[in-house]
Amino acid sequence: MSARRERLGRVLLAGLAGAVGGAVFVAVAEAAAFLVARDASPILAAGSFVIDIVPQGVKELAIDLFGANDKLVLLLSLGAAVLIAAILAGILESWRRWVGVAVFALAGIAGVLATTTRAGATPLAFLPPLIGAFVGCVFLSLTIRALKRWRDAALPADRPVPADRRRFLALTVIGAVAAVVVGTGARLGSAATSSVSAIRKALRLPEPSHRVVVPEGAELDIPGITPLFTPNTDFYRVDTALSVPSIDPGTWRLVVDGMVGRRVELSFDELLRMGLDEYVVTLTCVSNQVGGNLVGNARWLGVPVHKVLALANPSGDADMVLSRSIDGFTASTPLDALTDPGRDAILAVAMNGQPLPLEHGFPVRMVVPGLYGYVSATKWLTELKVTTFEKDQAYWTPRGYSAQAPIKLSSRIDTPRIDKQIPAGAAKIAGVAWAQTTGIRRVEVQIDGGPWQEATLSRPINKDTWVQWSLDWNATSGSHTLVVRATDLAGRVQEQQRTPIAPDGSTGWQSTLVRVG
Ligand SMILES: Nc1nc2c(c(=O)[nH]1)N[C@H]1C(S)=C(S)[C@@H](COP(=O)(O)O)O[C@H]1N2
């Protein structure tokens, strides 16, 4: 065997041992997290860290490129980065003893920093990355030592194959298999035994004192139009949480503090006893592009925020409430939007007839009509801090978004779709329009640059809810351009000028090209 081939073989085997060592590291850490600190998976913690530090532009790009898969893509990239680093550590360890081990140790320290600095980290959060790093280091050291002895001994070709080769191969194979079994077992076990979804399923909420009456004509019957109520399973989801927080309502507490006369702590039952009412509110994300679908409408059961705040007697000098999630996310909501009796700002516990789904903030979230989600709709709510815009900043404020962000009047064409040809003849152009806290007066459609034609509106449920609209159209063969714009009940016409979503929401009229065959 030539010396060069021997060197190459050694590097490949060392890289393989490093990769398996990395897998052992991660799997042991996951198993330890499953046993002693569910919140301290180093991979998830590192992912959350990345989410918090990547620049806004990258985050928008990721959402644009991968949509709802953005979190999966992040985890896969992290996995690839870990794999490459582990392969390098193996090669380094075979070059100089302890160098690869030092790489694993450093990764362990980084893991401890990531898990212990997460919001809500439990006291044992430092353990999983530490144990994982320790086992990974021992594994790497033993395997590479066996590799070296085997390959050194193998150089003079006439010597018999020593036991070290068997040892190296056994360690690598057993390590790889054990890592896969232990790692997936820990992840699956942790998902299966998360008792919170069982608690949620068994939860019976009290009846609300009022239900919203949906008027006759509130929903148009048009194929392809967005339904008036968005089913929970179709409701858009936007948040920074890599793994969905699981909160037991039995131990959940809401703290109202900051500039208050009296610090208040509420349990879930105490909140429910304040009395539930039903509200219908259309939620909108600031990241919604013109024509986009980061908007949804639901029935919520909740308690008015002003009732909860009143218990704490907020100071007259305060002008903001910083709502905090268990995972550290915060939103800044103007105090008067929460105390205004004309605005249905609520702490919601149910969505479309069910306890909040875990992804949508179980057990309690805020819903404030007329404000984008990032400044109002805190999920997995744990704290309302009465404060001022001068003193406190919310999660998105230092990341390129406005501290205050009312939802912009907008309209959307649902049908016909740009990618689906329709037959010539009688057709319906239809969609939704929203102007939360004001209401929609008019929706107009322009076909091929012609005159604006007024659409028929569904009967609104309230001013905080979107309306559906439709226009009859005698479609002729060929391509046509459709443009939509809305006017609200205050007489404001939807902004024509296109602006990007940062810093406070997109504007522009949606224009779409449809093909008629
Ligand atoms: N804890 C937490 N709450 C959050 C967010 C978040 O990242 N973390 N994102 C907000 C944003 S940007 C929006 S648009 C809404 C989306 O709510 P949904 O996922 O239930 O549709 O939640 C808000 N509440």
Ligand SMILES: [Mo]
């Ligand atoms: Mo959002």
